[in-house]
Amino acid sequence: MTSASLSNDRPVAITADRSRKAIYAACVGNLLEWYDFGVYAYLAPLIALKFFPGHDPAASLLAAFAAYGVGFLARPLGGVVIGRLGDTRGRKAALVLTIFMMALGTIGIGLLPSFDSIGLWAPICLVALRIVQGIAAGGEWGTSTAFIIEWAPPTRRGFYGSFQQVSTAGGSLLGSAVAALATTTLSEPQMHAWGWRLPFVLGIVLLAVGVFIRRNVEETPSFTLAQQHTQPAHKVVSGIRLGGLAFGFTIFWTVAYYSLLAWMPTFTHKYAGLSASQALWSNTVGLIAMVIAVxxxxxxxxxxGRKPLLLASVVSIGVLAWPLYYLMSTRTGLVWVMPIQILFGVLLAMYSGPGPAAISEIFPTHLRSTWMSIGYTLAAAVFGGFAPFMSSWLIGSTGSALSPTYFYLIPAAAISLFVIASLRETSGHALN
Structure with a gap:
């Protein structure tokens, strides 16, 4: 038991029971939100046909991935608005708001008429709903990360914080599994007619589960203490500088995640000889490996310490990306692809495990939700959200299935490697 904050000059203790309850609340909502946000990527080929019909399938897929990226462009706005709400009104208020917004966007996509029914209004409404999802996701990541880290016991922030990424990857895993199950159990005509809607409509669970859990948790002790001792004069200068570090820290993280996981079913289906169902199941196994390892x-x-693992992840993925992509594109079949996806999952988990604690420990409490959200979401918007689009575009432009590695993934690794090397080790230090 540790004294974590002051309320009426008396210490408020972080207990194991309070920590578990708070982290459960954050992670369950986070898992459901990232299921909703990520399922779009796994059904992108069908969404392209329903909302961006055309004579060129490649162009339609690019349009669908562009709409996917628009959701990421909206994330910095969510980081600013909802992150600021988290720093002024509390982490809890911000997390309840994100639940409602993500549910609106997801269920809306599931019920949205296709291009054949309402013409150009279909892609316009789709993009609008992706923006709503993006704003919610932008506020969710930083606020839920701050919530978990601030409730974690001081000597176990790495372990407790890792469950933020377990829930994020778990949401992607759930989305991948549901999409794989739908494509396996339903016929192709059924998937085209109505089956693609089911994973989105399931987002209604978000309201029933997430809101109930998040409305019944306490505010973090660190936030309560920060409200009593905030120094507004230092917010702008330190916030911008530290937000820049979070931006650089996130570049590799988001590019690797969306290249190696969200876009991978498209790559393995088109260039590694897997069927659509095999590609989704292989991706699901890779996600399972990541969730276990995080x-x-x-x-x-x-x-x-955080830095040894972060550096090892960046270097190993940066070095292995090209040869492993080469193996997948030349030695087709599950026997090659699935072990490679498992390896990528474990190596990326080496970054995602210590990542939430490491990025949170950059910031003082009164800046944490806002500037961590801004730095993270800007990097995700610029580099991660368009990773599927950029990967498809690079392959189309160069004619090489390996071009996303040396034009996108490896440069991202080099940038974050420099940033991580410049950070001090924060494991074992008191949370500011």
């Missing part, structure tokens, strides 16, 4: 690496970071 808390392990998070716990390790509490013992040996």
């Amino acid at each position: 808390p392990v690496w998070g716990a390790v970071s509490d013992r040996i």
Whole structure:
């Protein structure tokens, strides 16, 4: 038991029971939100046909991925508005708001008439709903990360914080699994007619589960203390500088995540000889490996530090990306693709495990939700959200299935490597 904050000059203790309840609340809502936000990527080929019909399938797919990226462009706005709400009104208020917004966007996509029914209004409304989802996701990541880290026991922030990424990857895993299940159990005509809508309509669970859980948790002790001791004069200068570090820290993280996971079913289906169903199931197995490995690496970071694991992940993926993509594109079939996706999942988990604690520990409490959200979401918008689009465009422009590695993934690794090397080790230090 540790004294974490002051309320009426008396210490408020972080207990194991309070920590578990708070983290459960953050992670369940986070999992459901990222399921909703990510399922779009797994059904992009069908969405392209329903909302962006045309004579060129490649152009339609690019249009669908462009709409996917628009959701990421809206994330910085969510980071500013909802992140600021989290720093002024509390983490809890911000997290309840994101639940409502994400549910609106997801269920709306599931019920939206296609291009054949309402013409150009279909893609316009689709983009509008993606913007709503993007704003919600932009506020969700930083606020939920701050919420978890501030409730974590000081010596276990790496382990507890890793569950933010477990829930994020778990949401993607759930989306991938539901999409795979739908494509396996339903016929192709059924998927084209109505089956693609089911994963989106399931977002209604978001309201029933997420709102109930998040409305029944306490505000973080660190936020309560910060409200009593905030120094407004230092917000702008330190916020911009530290937000820039968070931006650089996130570049590799988001490019690797959306290249190696969200876009991978498209790559393995088109260039590695897998069927659509096999590509989704292989991706699901890779996500399972990542979800299992993330808390392990998070716990390790509490013992040996954040930086050794972060640097090892960046270097290993940067070095192995090209040869592993080459193997997948030349030695087709599940026997090659699935082990590679498992390896990518484990190596990316080495970053995602200590990542939430490491990025949170950059900031003081009164700046954490706002500027961590801004730095993270700007990097996600500029580099991660358009990773599927850029990967498809690079392959189309160069004629090489390997071009996303040396034009996108490896440069991203180099940038974040420089930033991580410049950070001080924060494991074991008091949370500011």
